[in-house]
Amino acid sequence: MSSSLDDLYQEIILDHYRKPRHRAAELEPHDVHVHHANPLCGDELDLRLQVDSTGSSAPRVGAVVYDGDGCSISMASASAMTEAVTGRELADADDLGEAFRLMMHGEGLKREDDLLDGVAFQGVAKFPVRVKCALLGWMALKDAIGTYRDGNQEHRVTHE
Amino acid sequence: MTAMLDALDVETVRKDFPILERRVHGRPLVYLDSAATSQKPQAVLDAMDRYYEQSNANVHRGVHALAEEATEAYESARGKVARFVGADPRGVVFTKNATEAFNVLAYSLAANRLGDGDILLSTQMEHHANLVPWQLVQPRAGFEIRYVPVMASGPDAGTLDLAAFDEIVATGRVKLLTVTAMSNVVGTINPVADLAARVRAANAEAVVVVDGAQSVPHMPTDMLALEADFLCFSAHKMLGPTGIGVLAGKPELLDDMPPFLGGGEMIANVTLEGTTFNEVPYKFEAGTPPIAEAVGLGAAVDYLSALGMESVRAHEVALLEHVLPALNAVEGVTVHGPTDPSRRGAAVSFGVGGLHPHDIGTIMDREGVAVRAGHHCAKPLVRVLGSAATTRASFYVYNTLDEVQALIDAIETTKRFFAR
Known part of the structure; x- marks a missing residue:
């Protein structure tokens, strides 16, 4: 499979890296805080999720922020993720995360429009060692939703 | 660079390592990851x-x-x-x-x-x-x-x-x-x-x-x-x-x-x-x-x-005398560890501005330059250096001054890439 640096570092990705959206160390109030580390690369990511459970409808992503120390792919992907999931029902956000995961593993493109800038990470699939970077933020989100459903506020995960 | 390395006849040494002839992403391989594993001469394979x-x-x-x-x-x-x-x-x-x-x-x-x-x-x-x-x-x-x-x-x-x-x-x-x-x-x-x-x-x-x-x-x-x-x-x-x-x-x-x-x-x-x-x-x-x-x-x-370990060491000290100042001259680059070549070996860890080692490593790879990015299986030490990861270029008997220049060029390319 041919692959060029432009596949990996699309302009949209570099834009999220340079001008991160929803990157913050705090979110008040928040319902869940998760910390995800990828010891192999040293990437660390904190994600805070505020769940909007007012009204009669299903709980939604009220707000989500991330902060961390990692490569451009991991930080830009987390940034794009926050835009794609804010306002979505938790189950829907989870489903979108699964669509992103499948895309990163080259298993098809679903919900292309809903992923917004997340689609730009398709090219990362051609760089197998960097796929985990792109997934870090989405895995943190999935974990945050799971942690919330379990009735907990904190969770720390170390990826192997 | 016109300077010479004379402790070893590097061009002759290089001919003993078949892998150094290959190209990576269309570029000549510049192997700067010998601290992770070295390449093997024909004599060992034979x-x-x-x-x-x-x-x-x-x-x-x-x-x-x-x-x-x-x-x-x-x-x-x-x-x-x-x-x-x-x-x-x-x-x-x-x-x-x-x-x-x-x-x-x-x-x-x-x-x-x-x-x-x-x-x-x-x-x-x-x-x-x-x-x-x-x-x-x-x-x-x-x-x-x-x-x-x-x-x-x-x-x-x-x-x-x-x-x-x-x-x-x-x-x-x-x-x-x-x-x-x-x-x-x-x-x-x-x-x-x-x-x-x-x-x-x-x-x-x-x-x-x-x-x-x-x-x-x-x-x-x-x-x-x-x-x-x-x-x-x-x-x-x-x-x-x-x-x-x-x-x-x-x-x-x-x-x-x-x-x-x-x-x-x-x-x-x-x-x-x-x-x-x-x-x-x-x-x-x-x-x-x-x-x-x-x-x-x-x-x-x-x-x-046969090369002589004194000569191997002298070759690497000579490389360090070039690579340390060359790295330090690049704006935004921080070299970790001793600055005096006589106090150190040829594994050189550095940081580049706010760039992440994995991004640096990926872009360098496209230039044919193989470096290591990460914690190098020494997390407690890398933490002392104030980061979670570094980029490491490590040199050995087959490395040349041209390869030092290739490293510097690749760092400049990486910086330009993320500044664009």
């Missing part, structure tokens, strides 16, 4: 092929001609390795790698020799291979593990805090010192003989373990001069094959240690009631050993000896 083609048999068993040849080849490699590091051949144990050598020492030496009240002294500079095995046996053995800190800043940044070392040693409780002779991250050469003497002066029973995984491939080594009781290193970082490492130790200390792994070869007699063990080094070589790999290691030792 020696292993010849062994399999001509002499392959199991060692120390059969009475036939091939078995004798295989045994002779295997034991001759042991002799070469012993001479190369100034060890007694009876104390040269072949292991899987340096990591296994440390595990032998943790389970067979530390777990028996150290107990309540004793200190096992290590440092913040160590590779995980020289940290984790001791930590695994510590709860059962009951000794205490202390770590010499690494200076985070100042003129001695990246070197051991010797005042803190002396403070711990002054307790008189240090019974085992384990320290790297050369850092795999920042290149620091530690004053091993001096540290060993200080530990022994405070406690005559203390044993000294040296991690030679980076030093043995890159500078002359003599266990006696190092005042080391044990020296651990790996073949694959010194032009040899993967799958074989060395635990070199004083035979009388190895004699006192129980075996680490059990099986064939390491026994004197076996009954269903019990077993008596073979003498050293065989007591620590259970099962069929890595015979072809030992032959390859022997050929690597021959190759390095």
Whole structure:
């Protein structure tokens, strides 16, 4: 499979890296805080999720922020993720995360429009060692939703 | 660059390494990851092929001609390795790698020799291979593990805090010192003989373990001069094959240690009631050993000896004299570890502005430049450097000044890429 640096570092990705959206160390109030580390690369990511459970409808992503120390792919992907999931029902956000995961593993493109800038990470699939970077933020989100459903506020995960 | 490297005839050396002819992403390979694993000269590949083609048999068993040849080849490699590091051949144990050598020492030496009240002294500079095995046996053995800190800043940044070392040693409780002779991250050469003497002066029973995984491939080594009781290193970082490492130790200390792994070869007699063990080094070589790999290691030792380890070291110092100022001249680049080439080896870790090592490594790869990005299996040290990861370029006998320039060019390319 041919692959060029432009596949990996699309302009949209570099834009999220340079001008991160929803990157913050705090979110008040928040319902869940998760910390995800990828010891192999040293990437660390904190994600805070505020769940909007007012009204009669299903709980939604009220707000989500991330902060961390990692490569451009991991930080830009987390940034794009926050835009794609804010306002979505938790189950829907989870489903979108699964669509992103499948895309990163080259298993098809679903919900292309809903992923917004997340689609730009398709090219990362051609760089197998960097796929985990792109997934870090989405895995943190999935974990945050799971942690919330379990009735907990904190969770720390170390990826192997 | 017009400057010359004259300690080695690098162009001739390069012709001995077939892999250096290949291209990566359409560019000539610039291999700057020898601290992770070195490339192999044709002589090593040929020696292993010849062994399999001509002499392959199991060692120390059969009475036939091939078995004798295989045994002779295997034991001759042991002799070469012993001479190369100034060890007694009876104390040269072949292991899987340096990591296994440390595990032998943790389970067979530390777990028996150290107990309540004793200190096992290590440092913040160590590779995980020289940290984790001791930590695994510590709860059962009951000794205490202390770590010499690494200076985070100042003129001695990246070197051991010797005042803190002396403070711990002054307790008189240090019974085992384990320290790297050369850092795999920042290149620091530690004053091993001096540290060993200080530990022994405070406690005559203390044993000294040296991690030679980076030093043995890159500078002359003599266990006696190092005042080391044990020296651990790996073949694959010194032009040899993967799958074989060395635990070199004083035979009388190895004699006192129980075996680490059990099986064939390491026994004197076996009954269903019990077993008596073979003498050293065989007591620590259970099962069929890595015979072809030992032959390859022997050929690597021959190759390095022919170059001369003084020349290997001089070549790398000359490279450092170019690469350190060249890196420092790049805006935004921070080089970690000692600035004086005489105090360090050729593993050079650096940071580039706010760029992440993995981004740097990926873009450099596209330029054909192979560097390592990450924590280099030395997380406690990398944390001292104030980051979670660094980019590391490491040099060896086959690296040239043009490759130093290729590294600098690749850093500039990376910076431009993210600034666009």
